[in-house]
Amino acid sequence: MAASPVLPKLVGQRVKRREDPRLIQGRGTYVDDVKIAGMQHLAFKRSDIAHGRIRSVDTSGAEAVDGVEAVFTGAQIAEFLGPMPIGTPFPSPDHRAVASDVVRYVGEPVAVVVARDRYAARDAADAISVEYDPLPAVVDPEKALTGEPAVLHADFPNNAAVGPLPSGTGASPKAVDDTAIDQAFAEADVVVSQRMVNHRLAPTSIEPRGVVAHYEPGKDAMTIWSSTQNPHILRTFIASLTGLGQDQVRAIAPEVGGGFGSKINIYGEEYVAAALSRRLGLPLKWVEDRSEAFLCTIHGRDIVAYVDLAARRDGTVLGLRMRLVADIGAYNMLLTAAIPTLTMTMASNVYAIPAIRATLTEVFTNKTPTDAYRGAGRPEAIYFVERAMDLLARELGMDPAEVRRRNFIRPDQFPFKTQTGAVYDSGDYAKALDRALEKAGWEQLKAERDAARAEGRLVGLGLSMYVEVCGVGPSSGLPTGGWEHSQVTVERDGRVSATTGASPHGQGNETTFAQMLADQLGIPMEHVRIHHGDTGVVKQGIGTFGSRSQAVGGAALHLAGGRVKAKMAKFAAALLEAHEGDLVFENGMIAVKGAPSSAKSFAEVAGYAYRPIKLPEGLEPGLSEEAFFEPSNNTYPFGCHIAMLEIDRDTGEPRLLRMVAVDDAGNLINPLIVEGQIHGGLAQGIGQALIEEVAYSDDGQPLTGSFMDYAIPRASDFPRFELESTVTPTPVNPLGAKGVGEAGTIGSTPCIVSAAVDALSGFGVRHVDMMLRPERLWRVIHGANGSPQGGQA
Amino acid sequence: MKVPVRITVNGRLIEREVEPRLLLVHFLRVFVELTGTKVGCDTSQCGSCTVLIDGVSAKSCTTLAVQADGASVTTVEGLADGEKLHPLQESFWNKHGLQCGFCTPGMILASHELLRTNPSPSDEEIRHGLEGNICRCTGYQNIVRAVKDAAGAAAGADQ
Numbered sequence: 001m002a003a004s005p006v007l008p009k010l011v012g013q014r015v016k017r018r019e020d021p022r023l024i025q026g027r028g029t030y031v032d033d034v035k036i037a038g039m040q041h042l043a044f045k046r047s048d049i050a051h052g053r054i055r056s057v058d059t060s061g062a063e064a065v066d067g068v069e070a071v072f073t074g075a076q077i078a079e080f081l082g083p084m085p086i087g088t089p090f091p092s093p094d095h096r097a098v099a100s101d102v103v104r105y106v107g108e109p110v111a112v113v114v115a116r117d118r119y120a121a122r123d124a125a126d127a128i129s130v131e132y133d134p135l136p137a138v139v140d141p142e143k144a145l146t147g148e149p150a151v152l153h154a155d156f157p158n159n160a161a162v163g164p165l166p167s168g169t170g171a172s173p174k175a176v177d178d179t180a181i182d183q184a185f186a187e188a189d190v191v192v193s194q195r196m197v198n199h200r201l202a203p204t205s206i207e208p209r210g211v212v213a214h215y216e217p218g219k220d221a222m223t224i225w226s227s228t229q230n231p232h233i234l235r236t237f238i239a240s241l242t243g244l245g246q247d248q249v250r251a252i253a254p255e256v257g258g259g260f261g262s263k264i265n266i267y268g269e270e271y272v273a274a275a276l277s278r279r280l281g282l283p284l285k286w287v288e289d290r291s292e293a294f295l296c297t298i299h300g301r302d303i304v305a306y307v308d309l310a311a312r313r314d315g316t317v318l319g320l321r322m323r324l325v326a327d328i329g330a331y332n333m334l335l336t337a338a339i340p341t342l343t344m345t346m347a348s349n350v351y352a353i354p355a356i357r358a359t360l361t362e363v364f365t366n367k368t369p370t371d372a373y374r375g376a377g378r379p380e381a382i383y384f385v386e387r388a389m390d391l392l393a394r395e396l397g398m399d400p401a402e403v404r405r406r407n408f409i410r411p412d413q414f415p416f417k418t419q420t421g422a423v424y425d426s427g428d429y430a431k432a433l434d435r436a437l438e439k440a441g442w443e444q445l446k447a448e449r450d451a452a453r454a455e456g457r458l459v460g461l462g463l464s465m466y467v468e469v470c471g472v473g474p475s476s477g478l479p480t481g482g483w484e485h486s487q488v489t490v491e492r493d494g495r496v497s498a499t500t501g502a503s504p505h506g507q508g509n510e511t512t513f514a515q516m517l518a519d520q521l522g523i524p525m526e527h528v529r530i531h532h533g534d535t536g537v538v539k540q541g542i543g544t545f546g547s548r549s550q551a552v553g554g555a556a557l558h559l560a561g562g563r564v565k566a567k568m569a570k571f572a573a574a575l576l577e578a579h580e581g582d583l584v585f586e587n588g589m590i591a592v593k594g595a596p597s598s599a600k601s602f603a604e605v606a607g608y609a610y611r612p613i614k615l616p617e618g619l620e621p622g623l624s625e626e627a628f629f630e631p632s633n634n635t636y637p638f639g640c641h642i643a644m645l646e647i648d649r650d651t652g653e654p655r656l657l658r659m660v661a662v663d664d665a666g667n668l669i670n671p672l673i674v675e676g677q678i679h680g681g682l683a684q685g686i687g688q689a690l691i692e693e694v695a696y697s698d699d700g701q702p703l704t705g706s707f708m709d710y711a712i713p714r715a716s717d718f719p720r721f722e723l724e725s726t727v728t729p730t731p732v733n734p735l736g737a738k739g740v741g742e743a744g745t746i747g748s749t750p751c752i753v754s755a756a757v758d759a760l761s762g763f764g765v766r767h768v769d770m771m772l773r774p775e776r777l778w779r780v781i782h783g784a785n786g787s788p789q790g791g792q793a
Numbered sequence: 794m795k796v797p798v799r800i801t802v803n804g805r806l807i808e809r810e811v812e813p814r815l816l817l818v819h820f821l822r823v824f825v826e827l828t829g830t831k832v833g834c835d836t837s838q839c840g841s842c843t844v845l846i847d848g849v850s851a852k853s854c855t856t857l858a859v860q861a862d863g864a865s866v867t868t869v870e871g872l873a874d875g876e877k878l879h880p881l882q883e884s885f886w887n888k889h890g891l892q893c894g895f896c897t898p899g900m901i902l903a904s905h906e907l908l909r910t911n912p913s914p915s916d917e918e919i920r921h922g923l924e925g926n927i928c929r930c931t932g933y934q935n936i937v938r939a940v941k942d943a944a945g946a947a948a949g950a951d952q
Contacts, residue, residue, distance in 0.1 A: 016886060016887065016889070017886070017889065019894070020885070020886040020891060020894075021878075021886065023891055023894030023897055024869075024878070024882040024885050024886055024891065024894075024897055024898075024901065025829070025869065025870065025872075025873060025878070025882065026827070026828070026829015026830070026868065026869035026870045026898045027829065027870075028894055029828075030828075030831070030895065032822075032828070032831075032832070033822075033828035035826075117823075119812070119814070119815075204929055205893070205895075205929060206831075206833045206839060206841060206893070206895045206896045206927060206928065206929050206930075207831070207833065207893065207895040208832075208833070255893075255894065255895075256893065257831075257893045257894065257895030257896075258892070258893040258895060258929050258930055260929070289834075289835050290833065290834035290835050290836065290839075291835060505893055506892035506893030506894070506930050507892070508892070672889050673889070675889075675935075676889050676892055676930075676931060676935060677892075679931055679932030679933075679934045679935065680892065680929070680930045680931055680932045681932075682932055683929075683931075683932035683933070684929075706834065706835070706836050706838070707834050707836055707838030707839055707927065708836050708838060712839075712927050712929065714920075714923070714924045714926075714927065714933075715919070715920040715921075715923045715924065715926075715928075715933035715936065715937060716920040716921050716923075716924055718920075718932065718933060718934070720916070720934060720937075721932065721934055744932075
């Protein structure tokens with residue numbers, strides 16, 4: 001007897017993405033591809049100075065441009081659009097989508113044009129004339145805390161937006177007992193101290209932001225398409241600010257061309273498009289150009305840290321002090337104030353540090369606001385701690401791997417509560433370290449490095465350990481709630497439609513989630529469709545950020561799938577006259593365990609559920625179940641990254657020779673997609689270390705306003721990444737998956753910088769701040785004035 | 794003042810009156826309604842707008858439509874042979890050479906140019922050959938694999 005064809009189990013397999021066929025043929029619909037009859041275009045007039053009082057706005061030139069429908073100044077917009085809301089509990093100054101009195105960063109909108117096409121809109125915006133009384137620009141965040149050279153917001157004297165906060169606290173600082181930390185430093189054999197800068201970056205999704213707002217007066221309803229990571233949150237805020245109910249707003253995230261945290265925010269342009277569409281009764285489109293993206297999409301990082309690490313001579317860390325000053329730019333955006341608090345939270349990294357004192361001050365400056373950028377607060381923490389561990393290793397003359405190993409939280413210590421209040425779910429840090437050392441050939445690499453040095457080459461090695469907080473997160477930690485939602489419907493024909501609130505922007509959820517449901521229900525993956533990104537279809541959701549789509553969204557899908565399966569089993573049990581507990585779902589059949597001839601096809605049972613001629617007792621017709629999954633905790637993925645780097649002695653140019661990454665994201669659904677996430681994360685983390693930096697002049701003018709000035713890594717900047725994974729499941733969700741989106745960005749940056757410092761160790765250097773600009777490294781090699789062999793970075 | 798242009802796009806002759814300043818990418822996206830070609834920057838750095846003009850790659854965000862008058866333009870929509878994907882499209886799919894997909898049309902067409910001028914490139918040559926195109930999602934590793942794979946497939950087909 002021929003065996004029935006067996007459907008392969010898909011979870012854990014390298015399944016090709018089902019998103020790709022449309023994307024490789026140019027058939028995806030991104031927001032700029034949306035077209036509606038009668039649609040008009042917006043363009044913004046933006047401030048070209050960093051700080052100043054608006055004296056006058058003359059829009060007559062714009063109104064004269066052919067094709068212009070309307071022009072609004074900030075003052076006019078303020079008549080019908082309130083201040084921009086934020087999503088954190090911290091105090092916040094008034095922030096308008098379009099400024100009416102004072103501008104506080106280059107790029108801040110001061111007027112908006114509505115016109116027939118984008119060429120006319122741009123012409124008109126350029127024809128608006130604005131006069132300012134300039135104010136001094138606040139650029140240096142540490143100097144800004146003295147109130148010099150100016151105060152941005154009158155209610156925030158000395159420009160202190162938040163803090164100083166002690167560790168483990170949110171909006172309400174409480175007194176901190178410093179006895180333990182003082183004792184740790186008193187008992188220490190060795191203390192290493194260093195000021196470090198984790199500099200400002202631009203997230204730079206290749207698809208710029210964009211929005212189409214379409215208010216239909218006849219329906220009294222708004223549809224808004226946006227390049228967003230979280231359409232449900234967008235809907236909530238758009239409804240609130242335009243005076244509509246959430247039932248009247250439908251938010252759609254079409255194909256989204258990358259986000260990296262920057263598309264969590266609800267931006268002023270989105271509020272303006274929605275409010276003007278409602279006011280004018282016209283569909284309106286706005287799409288950012290690249291220079292606007294550099295000026296007006298949030299930036300990331302930008303934290304100065306003063307770190308002191310106290311240890312015994314044997315390498316045991318006794319205490320850590322970390323004083324943070326975060327430059328958050330001109331205003332609070334959605335999560336701005338909360339991001340640097342994550343740097344405090346993660347200050348223990350993978351180590352059992354018995355005493356930690358972290359403090360944080362956030363500062364307003366005349367720059368673009370910061371907010372979540374891939375990693376969001378964790379890369380900063382890991383960078384500061386890992387650089388400090390390297391300084392300690394160097395001070396003690398220990399192998400950087402060894403000093404780390406001595407301080408690991410052990411596997412039997414989980415769940416582990418750190419001194420900063422994080423509760424780590426699970427981990428095996430020594431395993432990740434060992435795999436990385438083996439994969440890289442650590443001892444061999446050291447020999448190669450030493451041999452290269454003997455030839456006069458400047459080669460260095462760097463190693464970093466990281467743990468991050470993912471699967472964001474319990475509702476206590478997010479103003480929107482931290483759950484995720486899914487609904488799974490078995491249709492009449494046995495096909496499956498499922499929704500997820502985890503709205504993807506390149507993560508491949510349509511594939512991974514279909515893999516999971518196909519396995520769970522024993523049907524072909526081709527029979528499963530995943531719907532997302534449309535609040536008209538997906539009833540509820542939070543979104544994709546904080547590496548949460550699998551750990552939280554996947555878990556919600558799994559719960560909803562389990563519920564529909566349980567109901568379907570009841571229908572099948574009635575049809576088969578069997579006990580529902582004896583049924584197995586596989587190969588598109590629902591069969592009685594041990595009696596494969598007693599079976600019904602999945603489709604037949606589905607059809608019966610929608611026309612149950614004899615409705616089983618206690619059942620309603622139909623097969624559609626939903627679930628909200630609320631995680632009990634965050635997840636804490638971890639890993640070890642190793643870099644080998646060479647610096648050209650004559651030019652100072654660094655070149656990455658090897659990049660080894662061992663990451664533990666818990667259970668993996670699709671390793672192909674996971675590797676892609678790690679590749680991309682590594683590229684951004686390496687980019688920060690080597691070439692990316694948002695820079696401002698002393699008068700607050702951005703110096704990096706295009707791809708000609710802001711260096712985004714190209715293919716030729718990287719060696720082939722060498723990946724491996726360990727698997728330590730999380731107990732926090734039923735899948736055991738931890739999340740992986742941010743891992744590469746967090747682990748890679750510190751090991752690159754440590755490798756550069758190692759390469760320069762012959763010049764007496766302990767630390768070099770990022771980015772590793774050739775000029776900066778050349779000065780270390782040749783001395784500040786070009787004399788050989790001098791200089792401290 | 795508008796001027797007439799005649800541009801063959803993916804084999805179809807398009808005749809329009811356009812402003813002389815109209816960019817080719819907007820001609821394609823707005824006038825021909827082929828939105829596969831993307832705009833990722835304003836300075837011809839990112840390469841998302843890459844198309845083929847008479848078979849040779851060009852960045853359509855810094856080409857005027859009038860400059861393409863009389864030419865034949867191929868966009869990502871014109872690459873497949875009916876239902877049969879181009880080998881580069883196949884290999885980008887097979888090797889997970891894309892995530893968000895926004896740079897992908899330009900990346901595939903830039904790869905097309907690379908293989909036209911160097912049918913069997915090394916990894917290093919691929920990495921340098923794609924320097925005019927930015928991807929923020931993939932770290933390029935799987936793009937390099939995809940191009941290598943497509944080169945292999947083309948070489949195999951030639952034998």
